[in-house]
Amino acid sequence: MRVSVRVAAAVAAVGVAVSAFAGVAEAKPAGTTDLRLIAFNDFHGNLQPPAGSSGRVTLANGTTVDAGGAAYLATHISQLRGQVSNSLVLSAGDNVGASPLNSALFHDEPTIEMMNKVGVSASVIGNHEFDEGYRELLRMQFGGCHPTDGCQFHNPFRGAKFPFLGANITFDNGLPAVLPVTIKFVDGIPVGIIGVTLKDLPSVVTPEAIKGFRFGDEVHAINQTSRLLDLAGIRTQVVLLHQGDSTEGGGPDDCRTLPGPARDIAAAASPSVDVFFTGHSHQQYNCVINDPAGNPRPVIQGASFGRLLSVVDLKIDKKTRDVVRTATVAHNEVVTRTVTPDPAVQALVDESVTKSGPIANRQIGTITADLTRTASAAGETPLGDVIADAQLAATQGNQAQIAMTNPGGIRTDLTYASSPAGEGNGVVTYGEAFAVQPFSNIMQTITLSGAQLKTVLEQQWQVQPNGTTVTRFLQISSTLHYSWSQSAAQGNRVSNITVAGQPVDPAGKYRVSVNNFLAAGGDGFAELAKGSDLAGGPVDLDAFSAYLTGHPNLAPPVADRVAVTQ
The missing domain is CATH 3.60.21.10 (Metallo-dependent phosphatases)
Incomplete structure (x- = not known):
């Protein structure tokens, strides 16, 4: 109301403006x-x-x-x-x-x-x-x-x-x-x-x-x-x-x-x-x-x-x-x-930092170098690799075989240098992990056929109404590998898909973990909404935090999950 x-x-x-100004326009002095x-x-x-x-x-x-x-x-x-x-x-x-x-x-x-x-x-x-x-x-x-x-x-x-x-x-x-x-x-x-x-x-x-x-x-x-x-x-x-x-x-x-x-x-x-x-x-x-x-x-x-x-x-x-x-x-x-x-604004910021400090400054892991969102030529990022691996680990109870996450859900880099809070170089705090994964999306595991999995990967290239193509590279777990071609036609760019080292069978069934935003077809990945046998999992931030805790001195993964060709 x-x-x-x-x-x-x-x-x-707007009506008042009409009555207030309609009769006085000519009376206004010149100038700007x-x-x-x-x-x-x-x-x-x-x-x-x-x-x-x-x-x-x-x-x-x-x-x-x-x-x-x-x-x-x-x-x-x-x-x-x-x-x-x-x-x-x-x-x-x-x-x-x-x-x-x-x-x-x-x-x-x-x-x-x-x-x-x-x-x-x-x-x-x-x-x-x-x-x-x-x-x-x-x-x-x-x-x-x-x-x-x-x-x-x-x-x-x-x-x-x-x-x-x-x-x-x-x-x-x-x-x-x-x-x-x-x-x-x-x-x-x-x-x-x-x-x-x-x-x-x-x-x-x-x-x-x-x-x-x-x-x-x-x-x-x-x-x-x-x-x-x-x-x-x-x-x-x-x-x-x-x-x-x-x-x-x-x-x-x-x-x-x-x-x-x-x-x-x-x-x-x-x-x-x-x-x-x-x-x-x-x-x-x-x-x-x-x-x-x-x-x-x-x-x-x-x-x-x-x-x-x-x-x-x-x-x-x-x-x-x-x-x-x-x-x-x-x-x-x-x-x-x-x-x-x-x-005045600094006082407000300081108050927010102080009040959130006991939670934000809690150590949850350590890293050996920056984990960034900087993409390789194939679209793979170190931080995206880690997050996908974390989501796969957190949904093993759902028999997950692979995990994929949307790049828009990864909001900032995880840096090696200490923050102003003084936790020390290489230390990852809960506040830093939260800044990376702030949406509190819920992990969900669905079943896709091999053919559907290929369709999902093809949907990384999305043609807009004006004819341009927007690319949204999914970040994937270490169990999934594929190649894509720069010159291939729309809908036929992806090839050589493997899961756990085995070629994907178009008729086969695969358990795939994604967040609930993607599972609903978000970011244009409509094929994911067709998945079956949905099982819920933890919040994505909890999955990420648990992985960092369980893998101390975590190093940036080698970017070898996605290959790109001409």
Whole structure:
């Protein structure tokens, strides 16, 4: 009911804008108003500076710089706001979920409090905002104690001071589930902020978390909401889009995006939209893409984990209340750690670290070198190998023969160097393991035929509606080996599949362990949903932790499970 009231209020606000401004447009003086938009995306509760490659930004010359950390982010935001008279802070989604322990242990309440402190004005809903379902999303918005764990961080938890937006999120009956748009006023000029999440959200979230919801086409939702703003005389329009493109490298302000969904959406959506802040793909880019009328507009993304701030400076004509597109300037600012951390946000971070410390700092294993997500030419990663082996070991009671895990479920590297907690080099703490596997997915073992197993491996290459191919390499246990060809046709890339050293029989039956997200067909692996004889297992984090404990001084495995040919 409260969401419906908020939606109605947003529409009413548009109506008020019509009556307030329709009769005074000619009376406004000439000139422009400056507005700075400051956005981040895919923060994922990284209150502390992220470790390893997750805490570095690659510059245009190929060098890297340490970046990120909520207290440094707050300082950079404050500095950027201090340079202009008008500014808005925005988020392109995935603020929470897949978070380190010092945020996740408290159901990401510290992250929402941090966003309140830095003055966020609006956020689009990302797929991870649905990790714990719609009721938890409403709790993040409106506050209240967790129904199971209560208020363990601050009591009471007051929720976000900014609206969560999703113009393309509806209930099954077609009614809006959240606000589609919010309106801010800058020197009396209304600014419409539209939020749109990815229409493919159901493929990256467990089905039970989004039961009863629909996620519509992004362009349609943008255009529909933009027309409403146009009718209300709101000419300055910004889109927060939780969808992004991949890149071919480059620095924070390079535009080397591969053809992808964000580019397609930005090229097709209403010409009334002046700026696109994107997210989801965790990439850094700063592009200019022409709208359908041929006018340029920025399409920008700031990597992830609070390492970059996407900054767009607008000049708004006071008479037309529209953006002067030719005067727009955009850049990605590195959140360096050389500035003085914001004391209020630092105090919040320190509190979260202290309260989570007894759990986070418990030693569970040791490693001899970094276990990273860096892939071989064949798509295999050291950390992925270890996690798959751990999942196989944890499901032996289900007669599992192989295990496979999705790369998106592996959130950060496991580094050899000691963390700031001082546990020592090579020591793995529960908090570090949690950062790697934060979803609490449940292991499930299913039966697949050999032919189905091959189909699953072929589904690692997924053709998108625009004709491009997205590759999602499953990480596999040491009992599974195969080859794939770079030049082979779609659906016929994989060959030489063996299980425990024996060639796979297409008619044979194999017990395969995956997490419940994959078992439901997540990440486009629809064939896994056809598995039979499902048996449950432990939480994936528990499997990983137990494996680390049982294998002290664990070394990175040899990358010999997958071979690639021309």
